[in-house]
Amino acid sequence: MRYKQTTHVPNELFDVHLPQLSFSELKILMYIIRQTYGWSLKNGKRKQRDRITYRQFHTKTGVSLRSIPDTVQSLILKQLIRVTDYQENLLHLPKDRKGKTRIYYTPCFKRCANNIPKVRKQRRQPMQNKAYNKTKETKLTGQKKFSGNQRQSDWERIQEILERRSR
Template identity: 40%
Template sequence: MAYQYKTSVPNIVFEKHLDIQGSMLKVLLVIIRQTYGYYDPKTRKHKEWDWIAISVFCKKTKLKRRTIGIAIQRLIDAQLILVKNEHGKFAHTPMDRKFSNKLYFKVTLK
């Protein structure tokens, strides 16, 4: 049997968050792909957090950096994602994220 390339998307996205559109949806789907999309057969778990560079969002979504920043902030405000910096401190504001070398993302989907 050939390997199937797929990513599981949490049901709550379809049940409660179908109103998300445009750049917010694109950014959310990249985060889902980078976390839920990676499965470790040894631990039998998906990634909870993943470091995702803004350039990765740009490449995968074809959006501009500013648009991605706005979408990230809206997703944080909607309590759909969490973001922390390389020191483990939550980066809830654009200024927190601006001065961070690495940003780690997690889907919360409340």
């Protein structure tokens, strides 16, 4: 039986990636799949990419506007989505996406996994330089005495763990 009002979701999502995805990642990924594979073009093929704003992600998935950029970055690092601009230039770093008005999202499963450059080799920029965002400088100086060494970003910690595993 063929259903007309359905969206085709790749089995790879359920079989391989579902255990590793957080709830917000799953919501964002499912919405991207709905906006692309869920639409048929006039020639009978499915859309490969779609322009989606953070506001659309927020209203359709319920994910907060503050966590959407981190969730998108996490999906990029897991190589489940591809983010481009109008000319199909990759926007895989947050600094590349900042200020852009037309951002296109493509779900990436086995058929397009070979087209993605090694995103993991690119270094992620820290979101903020201070230990805590809403503290005054006087409070930070007292905290720096206790911390001793500089904080590591999540990206650097993941890279160290992967290096240790490969040894």
